[in-house]
Every structure is written in structure tokens, then in C-alpha cells.
Amino acid sequence: MKKIYFLLLFSMPILCAANGIKISNMNTTYNNANNTAILNFDLGWENSWRSNQSGNWDAAWVFFKYKDGTDWQHLDLTGNNITLPAGYTATVPSDHKGVFIYRSSAGTGNVNLTGCQVGVTPQFGSFDIKGFALEMVYIPQDSFYVGDGGGNYAYHFTTNTPAKITSSTISLLKGISSNGNNNVYDDYLPANASYSPASGFPTGYNAFYIMKYELSQSGFRDFLNCLTYYQQAALTASVTGAVGTAAFSNNYRSYIEIATPGISASKTPATYGCDANGNNTFDEGNDGEWVACGYLMWERTAAYLDWVGLRPFTELEFEKACRGPVVPKTYQYVWGNTSLLSDTLLFAYKNSDSESVTNTINGGMANFYNPNQNFSAASAGPVRNGIFATATSNRNASGATYYGVMEMGGNLTEHCVYTRGSEGYSFTAEHGDGSLSFSGYSNVNLWPEGNPNIVNSWNSMGITNRGGCFSYYPAAMDLSIRISDYSTDRTNPEILGCRGARTAE
Ligand SMILES: [Ca+2]
Ligand SMILES: [Ca+2]
Ligand SMILES: [Ca+2]
Ligand SMILES: [Ca+2]
Structure with missing residues (x-):
């Protein structure tokens, strides 16, 4: 009988849609006996709140992608095996595409959560996994x-x-x-x-x-870097241009450029990066992401x-x-x-x-x-x-x-x-x-x-x-x-x- 593996070979913590939201220290726990896969990670963002007066709060929308062969696929959650630090709670919507993580009672300030756990759908094989987070507001x-x-x-x-x-x-x-x-x-x-x-x-x-x-710009860059050659070609101005070619334009503070050119013959996608300071070294501290x-x-x-x-x-x-x-x-x-x-x-x-x-x-x-x-x-x-x-x-x-x-x-x-x-x-x-x-x-x-x-x-x-x-x-x-x-x-x-x-x- 074929053994089921769910392994994390290489996790890539992603700074996504930054106003300081980030996932870090991500790894996987797989339990062969009951076929459960759990992602463990830390999560932080700034200027968080939950208000009883306005009845609203901010939240992180957290979701994951895994690399199946050459393509990145969405990794659905199970809705089970969720563990969070005290004072925080989670909601996994019925389509299991991600999880909202937010304060469980009134409060304000920066959030630094360690040891978050969410159950994900086990897959056959070994995969790279990326975690993404977007700050949301509950209306x-x-x-x-x-x-x-x-x-x-x-x-x-x-x-x-x-x-x-x-x-x-x-x-x-x-x-x-x-x-x-x-x-x-x-x-x-x-x-x-x-x-x-x-x-x-x-x-x-x-x-x-x-x-x-x-x-x-970092949010869209991270997205582009998970797409196929054809998908990048549809959504950018260039896939195969030289290093430094603009993804959209060189004007109006648009800083996403080609960091590694795609290859037409093999349909290899490009890698994109941000370069506001114009030195063709990408994603530095003053590159505008x-x-x-x-x-x-x-x-x-x-x-x-x-x-x-x-x-x-x-x-x-x-x-x-x-x-x-x-x-x-x-x-x-x-x-x-x-x-x-x-x-x-x-x-x-x-x-x-x-x-x-x-x-x-x-x-x-x-x-x-x-x-x-x-x-x-x-x-x-x-x-x-x-x-x-x-x-x-x-x-x-x-x-x-x-x-x-x-x-x-x-x-x-x-x-x-x-x-x-x-x-x-x-x-x-x-x-x-x-x-x-x-x-x-x-x-x-x-x-x-x-x-x-x-x-x-x-x-x-x-x-x-x-x-x-x-x-x-x-x-x-x-x-x-x-x-x-x-x-x-x-x-x-x-x-x-x-x-x-x-x-x-
Ligand atoms: Ca779709
Ligand atoms: Ca606006
Ligand atoms: Ca640069
Ligand atoms: Ca450049």
C-alpha cells in the first residue's frame, strides 16, 4: 500500500500586502495514523483592534498554496485542528479556502501570535508550501x-x-x-x-x-511569482524581458520588474521583484514594495x-x-x-x-x-x-x-x-x-x-x-x-x- 507523505521541504514565509502583516516560522506536522496535516506558523500585524462600540474588528485572511510539479495550487483547510494563542479566535468559511484569525474580545495594538495551527487537506507527495496573509476589516x-x-x-x-x-x-x-x-x-x-x-x-x-x-506591490508580486508562464503573460506587460523590465510600467511609482526573465521556449515563468531605488537588486528595504x-x-x-x-x-x-x-x-x-x-x-x-x-x-x-x-x-x-x-x-x-x-x-x-x-x-x-x-x-x-x-x-x-x-x-x-x-x-x-x-x- 502506498504510503502517504505530507512533507514540507522548503517553506517560504511571505510578506504579503504589507502594512506589516507577515507569516513566519511555518512548518508542517503530519500524523500518518489519522491522516491529518497541520500547518504551524507565527502571525503578526499592526494597528489591530476589536471594538464593542462599532461591533467590528480587523482580521488576518490566511491561506496557503503548494507547488504540485511546476504549478502552485490552492491548499484547502479542513476546518479542524485549529489552535491559537489565548485572546484570538478563527473562522474557516464553508468553502475552506482560508481562515480568518482575529481578536476574541475588545482590544487594540499590534498582534504577534506564535504557535498558530490549522488543519489542511493532506496531499500525496512532498511539496513546497507558501503561506499568505491579508489584513481585513469586519463590517x-x-x-x-x-x-x-x-x-x-x-x-x-x-x-x-x-x-x-x-x-x-x-x-x-x-x-x-x-x-x-x-x-x-x-x-x-x-x-x-x-x-x-x-x-x-x-x-x-x-x-x-x-x-x-x-x-x-509586494502582494501582487507574490501572486505573479506563483503563476504559470501563460498566466503571467496575460497579466503583465512582459515575461521574457531582460532583468529590470517593468511588469506594468516605469511610471507613477510602479516598481514591479522582471528579476529573472521567463523563457519562451520552455514556457518557464519569470520571477518578479520590486526595485524602487533602480539598482536592479530586488526587494531591498527601500524598493517600494x-x-x-x-x-x-x-x-x-x-x-x-x-x-x-x-x-x-x-x-x-x-x-x-x-x-x-x-x-x-x-x-x-x-x-x-x-x-x-x-x-x-x-x-x-x-x-x-x-x-x-x-x-x-x-x-x-x-x-x-x-x-x-x-x-x-x-x-x-x-x-x-x-x-x-x-x-x-x-x-x-x-x-x-x-x-x-x-x-x-x-x-x-x-x-x-x-x-x-x-x-x-x-x-x-x-x-x-x-x-x-x-x-x-x-x-x-x-x-x-x-x-x-x-x-x-x-x-x-x-x-x-x-x-x-x-x-x-x-x-x-x-x-x-x-x-x-x-x-x-x-x-x-x-x-x-x-x-x-x-x-x-
Ligand atoms: Ca477560479
Ligand atoms: Ca482608494
Ligand atoms: Ca533595488
Ligand atoms: Ca530596475
Whole structure:
């Protein structure tokens, strides 16, 4: 009888989506007698919290990949054999694609967990394994408003009155007299239209997790380094270019480059690294891997979200994650008021994991285009994830949303599933399964199409952008404004970031 081996030959601790989250000291325990495989690891991240007042917390979404032959495959969890230090708890969703690890009671501060254990599905053979972690924020089930009476095409109830969502079922309307909660007027819809989104469409009422930060350059680099030659070719500008060739572009603080060229004849994938300091030595302390990753058009964003077992969020969820349950204020930004930074951003420790700004706080902090200032620095590209946040910063100083999500206003734009057509409201919130198509694109039922070779018009395939960005005027950061023309947005791909969500279970 063939013996079952589950061995860890070579673990590669991965710094992923860094605002200081990391998995380290990973190894495997295999029990032949009862055929259980357990991964052991340490896990740490910064500025963690759990609040009884807002009923929310941050969490790590932890998942694993193993190398089967030449290809990296998703390693499902069993949901069993979970051990964590006191004060922390875990949830493994029903599809077993990863685990949420978070505080079990109220508290704040940095997290340093040693000796974490989770059971994974045993495999035949010996494999390399990589562990990944993304910081997430739990958005609790609650009623909330969409629209704030300001901003073009903002959602509304009566004209200039916010719509209230109190259920997971809503009606999308235009021009029809209809009273009460859960009736959301979307002026993009055809005249006298009334639609019910698909069952499962996330109206924002139910609880969900959303990434605390826009995806970092290290996060996308680590993803690229697990793909096949063909998948890399679909999702980058170059696989076989010389060392130092840009993965996307040399502009707008895009630092991912080819570190080891791929080989066309053998279809050997490339290895990518970050090189902000331009010396072709990769992933050094000032190579910018903590900067949010631009150039993530929908096909790149969708592929990433499928691969990490998350999903896109809807425009309604965007407003919930920003505004919380409170009554809207007209023209409010994501930090809850209309106050705005009036200075040019002044940088310190640029391109390092401590990249920060030295400005005195005089309004809501964000990275946007200010026509009244010399904004050559700010408009040069995205900044480090969480650049404005400290352990004690308030919402204005950190630019945080009601629930503590970072950079939802400015920096890079947020891809959202829209409500203005069936390509959007047919979305059923299915999660990615950890694997891509052979050709490198997302393949999840009823997601907005992620293969650019199939898309006829990007404006009618279900995706729009919210929240503004480093090169847009402040009005684009209005929490309610809905002016994205995705075909146009894609002509400036440097403004497009990646952020995902997951339905809470
Ligand atoms: Ca370098
Ligand atoms: Ca270089
Ligand atoms: Ca943003
Ligand atoms: Ca898939």
C-alpha cells in the first residue's frame, strides 16, 4: 500500500500586502495514523483592534498554496485542528479556502501570535508550501444609508434624500413612486425601471469582510511569482524581458520588474521583484514594495481576487464600509466629514516600510490631486498602504472610514460591482476558488467578465470605480459620487487599484 507523505521541504514565509502583516516560522506536522496535516506558523500585524462600540474588528485572511510539479495550487483547510494563542479566535468559511484569525474580545495594538495551527487537506507527495496573509476589516450586519444628497448620480430615495437599506433584499428603481426602505433610486437605470438584484447580490446589509488596505506591490508580486508562464503573460506587460523590465510600467511609482526573465521556449515563468531605488537588486528595504499597486485593471484585479479566495464588493457595500450606519452628511468624504487636507504631501522615508508624511494635520488626510497646490509630489503616484495611520490617529488624521478601512478615499480607485445594469446586479457574491483559467483570467460564476478578449465594452460589463485617486480632484472622493466611466478610467490604468471582500459566515 502506498504510503502517504505530507512533507514540507522548503517553506517560504511571505510578506504579503504589507502594512506589516507577515507569516513566519511555518512548518508542517503530519500524523500518518489519522491522516491529518497541520500547518504551524507565527502571525503578526499592526494597528489591530476589536471594538464593542462599532461591533467590528480587523482580521488576518490566511491561506496557503503548494507547488504540485511546476504549478502552485490552492491548499484547502479542513476546518479542524485549529489552535491559537489565548485572546484570538478563527473562522474557516464553508468553502475552506482560508481562515480568518482575529481578536476574541475588545482590544487594540499590534498582534504577534506564535504557535498558530490549522488543519489542511493532506496531499500525496512532498511539496513546497507558501503561506499568505491579508489584513481585513469586519463590517457587521446593520442598516445603513446610500447617497448623501450630493454628488453626481448619487443614490437617493426622494430627490436629494438618502435611501435606507434595512435588508438583504432591495429594489433598484428609477422614476417610479415607491415609498419605504430598501427602495434605492439609481439614475443610471432606464426611465421607469424597477429591478430586483439577484438572490445573493450583496446589498451591504449582511456582514462582510473587506481588505483593510489597497493591495500592495509586494502582494501582487507574490501572486505573479506563483503563476504559470501563460498566466503571467496575460497579466503583465512582459515575461521574457531582460532583468529590470517593468511588469506594468516605469511610471507613477510602479516598481514591479522582471528579476529573472521567463523563457519562451520552455514556457518557464519569470520571477518578479520590486526595485524602487533602480539598482536592479530586488526587494531591498527601500524598493517600494509597501506602496499600493496601481495598473491593476479589472482583469488583473479579478484574477488576484479569484486566486486569493475573495470577491469584489458592490457600490452599496463600498458606501456601507465607508459611512457605517450613521445618517449621511452632504458631500462627506470617507472619513465622515467635508474637511480636507490643504497642504502638499511632504514625504519621509520614501519607498521604505516606514514611508510617511510630515504634514501637520489640518483636515482629512488623503492622497489626491489638489489644483491649488504644487502637487508634483502627491500626484506622482500612490503611497504606502496605511501611510496616514498611527496607533492613536483619529479618522481625519488617518483618512479611515467609519469601520477603519484605509485609503477608500484617494490613492487608488476602488473597483466595485455596479447596480446600473444586469451585468452588475446579477452578481451573486460567489467567492474565488483559488485558481485561474489556463490563460490567466478569473473564472467565477456571474462575476463581471475578467477576460479582456471577451469584453466588448468595459462600460457595460458590471464594474465601476469609486473613491477618487492620487490624480483626481477632491470631488471624486465624495463618498456618494458615481461618475466613473470605466472605459475612460482604463486609459489611465495607473489609478486602478485592487481591493476585495468576502461574505462573513
Ligand atoms: Ca533595488
Ligand atoms: Ca530596475
Ligand atoms: Ca482608494
Ligand atoms: Ca477560479
